[in-house]
Amino acid sequence: MLKPTYPIRTERLILRPYTPADLDALHAIQSLPEVTRYLYWGPREREQTQESLTTKTTQTALLEEGQTLTVAAELAATGELVGDGMLNWISRIHRSGEIGYVLHPDHHGRGYATEIGQALLRLAFEGLDLYRVIGRLDARNHASARVLEKLGMRREAHLVDNEIVKGERTSELIYAILRREWQTPG
Secondary structure: OEOOOOOEEOOOEEEEOOOHHHHHHHHHHHOOHHHHOOOOOOOOOHHHHHHHHHHHOOOOOEOOOOOEEEEEEEEOOOOOEEEEEEEEEEEOOOOEEEEEEEEOHHHOOOOHHHHHHHHHHHHHHHHOOOOEEEEEEEOOOHHHHHHHHHOOOEEEEEEEEEEEEOOEEEEEEEEEEEHHHHHOOO
């Protein structure tokens, strides 16, 4: 079980639960085709973003496997919402989970996704006592693959043409890191 103490601070970000006041900022992210290009869902209308936000506001702790914790990521200096991160508790028995992140394109290339990922791995390994954490992504998403590599995760699988996403056959990469690897980076 994991009930984080919020806010979670990184070097430049504040990670916190979503609130209803985040609707405009979240919609500014989720409505962009370049944000959803490699995701299972497409650009969202405001009503769809509202539904997404309603779900996100309830994802503040991990009480049982199968649940997802989602954090809003805002710039510590300005309070601007730049994206979010998620930690999914896959299995209690196998002590496994999955991390993910989404950022507004205006904030790509600045290391924010890596900061979010580092905080999520700390929650996974220290807070939830997981043994193994994965990251899954569309094989075309080279920027996200670089983030996972910066986090010390290794590419374990390239699933060729394994899914149909938005009517298109796509391939998937799976990265992973074990607790002992995270504790001794390098």
